[in-house]
Amino acid sequence: MVRIFDTTLRDGEQTPGVSLTPNEKLEIALKLDELGVDIIEAGSAITSKGEREAIKLITSQNLNAEICSFVRALPVDIDYALECNVDSVHLVVPTSEIHMKYKLRKTKEETLESALKATEYAKEHGLIVELSAEDATRSDVSFLIELFNKGAELGADRACVCDTVGVLTPERSFELFKTLSENVSIPISAHCHNDFGMATANTISAIRGGAQECHLTVNGIGERAGNSSLEEVVMALHTLYNIKTNIKTEKLYETSRVVSRLMKLPVPPNKAIVGDNAFAHEAGIHVDGLVKNTQTYEPISPEAVGNRRRIILGKHSGKAALKYKLKLMGISLTNEEFEKVYDKIKNLGDLGKYISDIDLKTIINEVKGEIIKKKILLDELTVVSGNKITPVASIRLDFADECRKEQLIETAFGVGPVDAAINAIRKALSGVADITLEDYRVKSIGGGTDALVEVVVKLRRGHEVVEVKNSQGDIIRASVEAVMEGINLLI
Numbered sequence: 001m002v003r004i005f006d007t008t009l010r011d012g013e014q015t016p017g018v019s020l021t022p023n024e025k026l027e028i029a030l031k032l033d034e035l036g037v038d039i040i041e042a043g044s045a046i047t048s049k050g051e052r053e054a055i056k057l058i059t060s061q062n063l064n065a066e067i068c069s070f071v072r073a074l075p076v077d078i079d080y081a082l083e084c085n086v087d088s089v090h091l092v093v094p095t096s097e098i099h100m101k102y103k104l105r106k107t108k109e110e111t112l113e114s115a116l117k118a119t120e121y122a123k124e125h126g127l128i129v130e131l132s133a134e135d136a137t138r139s140d141v142s143f144l145i146e147l148f149n150k151g152a153e154l155g156a157d158r159a160c161v162c163d164t165v166g167v168l169t170p171e172r173s174f175e176l177f178k179t180l181s182e183n184v185s186i187p188i189s190a191h192c193h194n195d196f197g198m199a200t201a202n203t204i205s206a207i208r209g210g211a212q213e214c215h216l217t218v219n220g221i222g223e224r225a226g227n228s229s230l231e232e233v234v235m236a237l238h239t240l241y242n243i244k245t246n247i248k249t250e251k252l253y254e255t256s257r258v259v260s261r262l263m264k265l266p267v268p269p270n271k272a273i274v275g276d277n278a279f280a281h282e283a284g285i286h287v288d289g290l291v292k293n294t295q296t297y298e299p300i301s302p303e304a305v306g307n308r309r310r311i312i313l314g315k316h317s318g319k320a321a322l323k324y325k326l327k328l329m330g331i332s333l334t335n336e337e338f339e340k341v342y343d344k345i346k347n348l349g350d351l352g353k354y355i356s357d358i359d360l361k362t363i364i365n366e367v368k369g370e371i372i373k374k375k376i377l378l379d380e381l382t383v384v385s386g387n388k389i390t391p392v393a394s395i396r397l398d399f400a401d402e403c404r405k406e407q408l409i410e411t412a413f414g415v416g417p418v419d420a421a422i423n424a425i426r427k428a429l430s431g432v433a434d435i436t437l438e439d440y441r442v443k444s445i446g447g448g449t450d451a452l453v454e455v456v457v458k459l460r461r462g463h464e465v466v467e468v469k470n471s472q473g474d475i476i477r478a479s480v481e482a483v484m485e486g487i488n489l490l491i
């Protein structure tokens with residue numbers, strides 16, 4: 001069993017440009033606790049008043065996880081951590097020549113002395129101490145052994161080896177952690193960075209070498225190129241090495257998305273385990289294999305990590321993929337219709353188009369000659385904007401489906417006239433269609449104030465996404481009509 005020390009809220013929050021409010025930190029901490037991490041490094045208490053408020057909020061929840069604060073080898077940092085009622089401190093001491101000489105401006109002896117004093121101080125105040133060597137992978141190994149063993153004599157509970165600038169290789173990592181775990185009297189943890197894209201491999205090698213705990217972040221976020229990614233390390237350990245952790249893997253995707261949303265850091269589609277393409281398949285040969293047996297092209301099931309399988313139609317699709325999609329959607333086609341739909345998919349694919357489920361429905365309707373009646377029509381739109389007025393829009397929509405027919409009227413404010421108009425649509429449709437605007441882009445086609453503007457909106461309803469374009473001279477109408485078109489496609 002390997003213990004997971006999650007540093008999403010400390011090293012992860014050190015991602016340049018990221019800063020969370022106390023409530024946002026709490027929301028992530030609650031998710032991490034549900035996920036089953038053993039330790040949550042909630043922040044560095046010394047950093048700011050807001051940071052301390054966040055850590056206090058987290059420690060007040062009585063979570064299952066141990067709550068930890070980063071501290072330098074300084075009593076003042078430990079005092080701030082104590083004020084936040086944490087269970088433990090991640091007590092960090094630079095150990096490489098470069099860090100000691102240039103950053104701390106201290107000798108090895110002085111560094112060791114301050115580290116041990118700080119350890120003693122933290123222990124006297126009842127804290128669990130994880131004594132951590134910063135830039136350990138560019139440090140003298142005998143110095144690391146001396147620091148950790150002397151720290152252990154003073155009560156340090158765990159030792160941590162930081163690959164601060166990500167220079168380990170899997171081979172070196174195995175050897176280093178083997179040597180340290182054979183010569184240090186307390187459990188050792190690995191904290192790896194991803195500067196050369198090897199953080200996951202280095203962490204796994206550290207564990208194989210004897211590390212009993214690892215520092216990870218959700219989505220691999222963190223300083224520079226980030227830290228070892230929690231979802232990658234955990235799934236590799238469970239699946240490829242048969243080493244267990246306390247992580248409830250089926251919560252990985254959901255946790256990834258909460259962190260992404262609150263940190264405003266999108267997850268790359270090809271991100272292992274939690275990326276939207278991690279279980280997406282387009283190539284015909286792959287989909288044919290998957291339909292016959294999912295293990296042909298999936299090393300683990302998407303459900304195991306709370307992700308989902310997506311079959312994408314496009315240029316590389318084969319007929320097995322189209323048949324599979326039609327079966328899922330409960331649509332039957334004659335052979336002739338099937339061939340026509342398939343040809344259209346290939347043609348659109350050649351034009352570089354990705355064919356969403358909604359596009360597929362539109363293609364099928366076209367091929368079958370069926371006209372789809374729009375459920376929501378824009379009847380009236382009024383927008384008022386100026387220098388002495390908060391932009392405001394009122395809207396009247398005609399809504400009609402099989403069971404309901406009504407007019408929806410709403411008014412809303414916005415930061416500008418477009419925002420006000422879209423807010424009014426959203427308000428009018430709340431409860432009718434819960435749709436989120438994921439992206440809005442505008443560009444001018446030609447110059448001059450009378451130029452055409454092209455608006456592109458991306459809307460999501462559950463797992464379905466549409467992208468719609470509208471071009472005309474009036475930016476407000478272009479925006480509203482693009483949104484209305486998208487909504488009609490989604491409902």
Ligand SMILES: CC(=O)SCCNC(=O)CCNC(=O)[C@H](O)C(C)(C)COP(=O)(O)OP(=O)(O)OC[C@H]1O[C@@H](n2cnc3c(N)ncnc32)[C@H](O)[C@@H]1OP(=O)(O)O
Nearest residue numbers: 011044046047048072073074092093094103104134164223
């Ligand atoms: C690899 C890592 O991720 S390390 C963690 C990085 N995290 C952070 O930096 C947390 C956010 N930081 C902050 O809010 C601020 O830097 C503070 C509050 C910690 C310190 O702010 P300041 O007092 O203004 O110091 P400043 O940031 O300019 O410099 C850091 C000081 O800490 C010292 N220091 C750095 N690491 C350590 C350490 N582990 N133990 C003791 N002292 C340290 C530096 O030598 C420097 O001291 P100096 O001013 O005497 O030269």
Ligand SMILES: CC(=O)C(=O)O
Nearest residue numbers: 011092134135162164
């Ligand atoms: C302590 C830490 O975050 C590092 O050395 O990378």
